[in-house]
Amino acid sequence: MSRARTRLARTVVHRVLVALLLVYLLAPFAWMLLYSLYPATALQTLTPDLDPSQIRLDSYAALLSDPSFLTPMANSAVVGLATTVLCMVLGSGCAYVIARYRFRGRSVLLLGMLTVQAVPVIVLAVPLFILLRAFGQYDTLLGLVITYTAFILPLVVWMMVGFFEELPPSLERAAVVDGCNRLQIMTRIAVPLAAPGLAAAAVLAFITAWSDFFLAKVLTITSATTLPVRTAAFQGLFAMDYTSAATAGVITAAPVLLLALVAQKWIIRGLVEGAVKG
Amino acid sequence: MATIELVGVQKDYGRGRKAVRAVHDLSYTIADGHFVSLLGPSGCGKSTTLNMIAGLEDITGGEILIDGARVDDLEPDKRDLAFVFQDYALYPHMDVRDNIGFGLRMRKVDKAETERRVVDAARRLDIEHVLGNRPRNLSGGQRQRVALARAIARRPKVFLFDEPLSNLDALLRDQTRSELKLLHAELGATSVYVTHDQEEAMTLSDRIVVMSRGKLEQYGTPYEIYHRPATTFVASFVGKPRMNLLPSARVERGRYAVGGSTFTVDVAGLDAEQVRLGLRPEECSLRRAADGEDASGEVKVVEPLGNVSDVTVDLGSALFVVRVPGFSELTVGDRVVLGAERATVHCFDPTSEERLTGADR
Numbered sequence: 001m002s003r004a005r006t007r008l009a010r011t012v013v014h015r016v017l018v019a020l021l022l023v024y025l026l027a028p029f030a031w032m033l034l035y036s037l038y039p040a041t042a043l044q045t046l047t048p049d050l051d052p053s054q055i056r057l058d059s060y061a062a063l064l065s066d067p068s069f070l071t072p073m074a075n076s077a078v079v080g081l082a083t084t085v086l087c088m089v090l091g092s093g094c095a096y097v098i099a100r101y102r103f104r105g106r107s108v109l110l111l112g113m114l115t116v117q118a119v120p121v122i123v124l125a126v127p128l129f130i131l132l133r134a135f136g137q138y139d140t141l142l143g144l145v146i147t148y149t150a151f152i153l154p155l156v157v158w159m160m161v162g163f164f165e166e167l168p169p170s171l172e173r174a175a176v177v178d179g180c181n182r183l184q185i186m187t188r189i190a191v192p193l194a195a196p197g198l199a200a201a202a203v204l205a206f207i208t209a210w211s212d213f214f215l216a217k218v219l220t221i222t223s224a225t226t227l228p229v230r231t232a233a234f235q236g237l238f239a240m241d242y243t244s245a246a247t248a249g250v251i252t253a254a255p256v257l258l259l260a261l262v263a264q265k266w267i268i269r270g271l272v273e274g275a276v277k278g
Numbered sequence: 279m280a281t282i283e284l285v286g287v288q289k290d291y292g293r294g295r296k297a298v299r300a301v302h303d304l305s306y307t308i309a310d311g312h313f314v315s316l317l318g319p320s321g322c323g324k325s326t327t328l329n330m331i332a333g334l335e336d337i338t339g340g341e342i343l344i345d346g347a348r349v350d351d352l353e354p355d356k357r358d359l360a361f362v363f364q365d366y367a368l369y370p371h372m373d374v375r376d377n378i379g380f381g382l383r384m385r386k387v388d389k390a391e392t393e394r395r396v397v398d399a400a401r402r403l404d405i406e407h408v409l410g411n412r413p414r415n416l417s418g419g420q421r422q423r424v425a426l427a428r429a430i431a432r433r434p435k436v437f438l439f440d441e442p443l444s445n446l447d448a449l450l451r452d453q454t455r456s457e458l459k460l461l462h463a464e465l466g467a468t469s470v471y472v473t474h475d476q477e478e479a480m481t482l483s484d485r486i487v488v489m490s491r492g493k494l495e496q497y498g499t500p501y502e503i504y505h506r507p508a509t510t511f512v513a514s515f516v517g518k519p520r521m522n523l524l525p526s527a528r529v530e531r532g533r534y535a536v537g538g539s540t541f542t543v544d545v546a547g548l549d550a551e552q553v554r555l556g557l558r559p560e561e562c563s564l565r566r567a568a569d570g571e572d573a574s575g576e577v578k579v580v581e582p583l584g585n586v587s588d589v590t591v592d593l594g595s596a597l598f599v600v601r602v603p604g605f606s607e608l609t610v611g612d613r614v615v616l617g618a619e620r621a622t623v624h625c626f627d628p629t630s631e632e633r634l635t636g637a638d639r
Contacts, residue, residue, distance in 0.1 A: 170363045170365050170367040175369075175380075176334065177359070178384050180355075
């Protein structure tokens with residue numbers, strides 16, 4: 001009896017803690033969502049008026065027809081997608097080789113991939129700025145894509161090695177007997193089978209590139225500005241326009257949240273497995 | 279149709295001083311259309327040998343020839359062979375039809391011909407109704423059949439099997455085994471079959487290659503392997519229950535005491551002082567000793583199997599198994615007399631472990 005009661009108490013405490021954590025994590029986002037939907041005047045009182053009839057989508061309409069907002073949004077989309085494609089093409093080839101072939105320096109390479117993740121971005125910001133300017137890629141989309149790829153690729157490779165190592169080697173031997181060369185084994189057998197894992201890696205790459213603020217702030221000024229940088233700019237330009245700032249915040253966060261929800265299971269698996277098997 | 283020749287084939291893992299020899303100097307010829315089993319315990323090099331024939335592993339020394347042409351430097355797909363894997367290795371992202379046809383598509387066989395061969399292979403193995411299914415929706419037996427169909431559809435010169443039945447349950451294994459034999463009779467293609475199961479090797483094969491620790495122990499027909507084992511290893515590995523193999527000393531000319539006991543057998547034409555004698559349990563006989571009669575030993579264990587019983591007799595210095603018909607009336611502790619009048623006595627050199635010829639009778 002007492003054991004059952006202990007278990008019940010434990011469950012209750014656990015649930016309460018989870019609920020508190022959720023409130024802590026979700027409250028800012030919920031507040032932002034409310035700000036984007038209600039007039040600021042309705043919320044900036046002691047008793048916020050949350051009458052659904054008050055909901056206005058005007059701020060969304062305004063932002064989504066404003067060229068100074070749409071250009072950064074397009075920039076972010078292009079940079080995010082280009083980075084993802086580049087990471088996937090380079091990363092899958094690299095990860096497949098590391099997963100399937102034994103060569104000198106293999107484990108050093110894998111560990112190196114993880115080690116570079118520990119280098120703080122701020123250390124590299126100024127050198128990157130100088131480097132990109134020297135190559136004429138300051139404030140260009142290409143400059144951003146190259147930079148993001150360099151940062152994200154090691155993580156993507158690390159994840160994908162785990163997924164490729166999971167595939168039974170006999171499948172690839174069967175493919176060899178069936179007449180596949182090494183490239184065909186990868187494209188026709190390994191990649192389709194590792195697809196869920198690769199998709200998760202792609203989502204991770206996209207989210208990272210799409211939501212980066214710091215590097216975009218340092219490496220762009222006007223023409224290649226991305227969504228997070230533009231969203232942050234509301235603070236300075238319209239000191240009181242909480243509604244627009246919140247709306248921009250929701251638009252920036254929405255794709256990330258959606259993708260993270262869809263791929264979370266695989267992202268976690270990829271990171272954990274890479275870590276264990278490496 | 280194809281003849282496979284192995285000439286001094288060797289396989290080392292690792293290089294230089296750290297190299298470990300996994301396969302030693304294999305030389306034998308697998309005749310056209312024969313079904314040959316590579317039999318041995320795990321780690322004896324049989325799968326490595328099969329992989330070397332397939333080209334999935336490089337050879338370190340020697341030559342492999344198919345129909346007189348050297349193939350050991352060719353890629354696997356250029357050797358015109360099909361491989362059936364232990365875990366079936368079906369492509370999970372393709373349906374059964376695509377799995378069977380994949381090798382043909384990779385070889386640029388035209389679509390109509392591919393479809394014809396896929397359907398033909400599926401019909402032979404009775405899996406036509408699952409052609410549209412993914413492998414994960416099939417039972418173990420069906421997966422096994424798809425793997426076989428994939429090999430058949432290619433119509434290769436040589437079939438290679440790596441323990442293809444070991445993942446099936448006992449009943450299905452026996453059934454598939456006889457179907458495999460029928461299939462070989464129908465297709466007549468040269469087949470090499472790796473197994474650690476002596477029963478599979480005996481029932482399926484035209485010839486058996488017995489291997490142990492990377493070396494060839496014997497290459498012969500199932501009859502030869504069973505009745506004329508070349509080494510003590512073959513003698514003890516093949517046959518169930520295992521052959522009684524005991525060191526025996528000469529007590530008088532042509533007569534040896536088995537395992538240092540009072541049980542003696544006659545071996546004509548043998549002169550050695552010490553030999554290892556082998557006697558198959560099912561060829562020996564057993565009866566209860568009469569009062570006052572000298573017994574060979576005492577019954578230690580009786581294991582009834584239904585149609586036969588295995589009786590283990592303690593000779594004092596060693597154990598000796600005899601297979602007797604039906605349920606034995608003997609009980610533990612009974613004093614018994616062994617007989618080997620009808621038995622073939624296999625004689626082996628105690629140091630080289632090889633069969634002593636001239637002692638056969």
